[in-house]
Amino acid sequence: MLDTLVSWIQGDLSPSARIWTALAPAMLASAYFIGGLLIFAIRCAFKGVPQDEETLKRGSTVLVGMFLRHYFFWVIQPLWAVVYRSGLPANALSMLSGLLGVSSGVAVAAGRFALGGWLFLAAGILDVMDGRIARLRKEANPAGAALDSVLDRYVDSAMLMGLAWYYRDTWVLLPVLMALLGTSLVPYVRARGEGLGINIRGGAMQRLERVLFLGAGVALSPIFEAIWFPEQKHPIHWLAVIGMVFVAVMSNVTALSRFRALVNALAPPPASARPRSGLALFGFNAAAGAIATAVDFGAVLGMVEGLKFSPVAATALGCVLGGVVNYTLNRLITFRSRGAVAPQMARYTLVSATSALLNAGGVALLTLHPQLAYTLGWWLARGAVYFAWNLPLQRDYVFNDPPEALMERPHAA
Known part of the structure; x- marks a missing residue:
């Protein structure tokens, strides 16, 4: 023993x-x-x-x-x-x-x-x-x-x-x-x-x-x-x-x-400045992104297969169309914004452009590790950029209505 x-x-x-x-x-x-x-x-x-x-x-x-x-x-x-x-x-x-x-x-x-x-x-x-x-x-x-x-x-x-x-x-x-x-x-x-x-x-x-x-x-x-x-x-x-x-x-x-x-x-935000919050905000924002992506993809297929556009031109036009759809849905449904359209579109374009750069950079960094599948790296980069950059900036920067617009917003039922 x-x-x-x-x-x-x-x-x-x-x-x-x-x-x-x-x-x-x-x-x-x-x-x-x-x-x-x-x-x-x-x-x-x-x-x-x-x-x-x-x-x-x-x-x-x-x-x-x-x-x-x-x-x-x-x-x-x-x-x-x-x-x-x-x-x-x-x-x-x-x-x-x-x-x-x-x-x-x-x-x-x-x-x-x-x-x-x-x-x-x-x-x-x-x-x-x-x-x-x-x-x-x-x-x-x-x-x-x-x-x-x-x-x-x-x-x-x-x-x-x-x-x-x-x-x-x-x-x-x-x-x-x-x-x-x-x-x-x-x-x-x-x-x-x-x-x-x-x-x-x-x-x-x-x-x-x-x-x-x-x-x-x-x-x-x-x-x-x-x-x-x-x-x-x-x-x-x-x-x-x-x-x-x-x-x-x-x-x-x-x-x-x-x-x-x-x-x-x-730093609790004013109740009037938060038409939606938490899971509801995330759900509507994610749904808007999914619909915009589907519109983008459908438009590319239609332009390439039906109108005989080149894939490059169709992709560029599809991105623009998807961006407009995403902006419109978020403005009208997710954030129910009443701010001026032109400044919002400028801010939205800035956020979208920097988001694309961040996503590309994140994927580039993650692919430095060959043991990590690039598809997983793509999802990891997208998730990190969405939660750390896209969603907060759309909420607090793009669709952050000025006080006078908040006063005009109808109360949600």
Whole structure:
């Protein structure tokens, strides 16, 4: 038994070792948490859900609801009590959480996903405890809060840097970097809002969710790899990839939703200047673009096949016709503008021309990476330019009616 333990520590990645290093902690944790869930459910049936005050203050998300949050903080009470009675200061727990979190990144970089995942989950549990202990002992202070926040960023970054190193020669590196970006932006937008006097806390992928999905996916992935791909020297760890991609997508969605909420809170546009907003504005604008594109394509076919125009001349005329249709639909339907036509057309032409240059430049940059299909590069460039340039400028620059035009606009039903 001792020889087996030593071989695991030295890096034995045989199929059986990969299963047991992942499954042994999982069995112990599962027995504790599943048994705790049964007892918690019975208790709730007779006495109701115990209301944890800090959980109520933090609220819930779509991914982890209030019942599960109350259950989690209830089930770790025995461990929390042991730590509290030990007399360890809250800052020591924060430092221990940081050490375990950084160690998880080192383990993952070396291919020890089971060890890295469980270290990451342990760091997350300690991170929950340190703030509660500080508040209970009346030790909470700005210095401790700053230490805790900075160490959280190190822990998240260490795990993702370890994954980036492990996946450095594969396509998985891109979603790992996207996850690193999203997990950095979510707390940053919140901190920036607090610095400006605005509380921004919404979003589905907050730190508890990140620790849960990423940690569990990494910790348990060796089991599936050992079952399905036992002979691979450098397994892909698909369960970890799925959890990481989910965190990458949802953390960036959360960061963007917080950013939007922050901008709207800082500079809300006048209601009279926003005939449409949000999904409605995007939907009408996208529909106008689709109709204009269809008109452009149909006109080119008609001119080339029916009128025998040259494809070059037909394409040029089709672009002009499509632009006029797009402008007209956006003016009349999307933005319901009453501003002067000539200045609007000039601004629209400027935005369209710069959009074409940005799209061409974006595709040129993305095609520098031959492993990326040019069609995907085309869509990525179009999407980025549309959301960062076309839509905002059409809303705030092209069809931004002057006050006198706003006074004449009829109210929408």
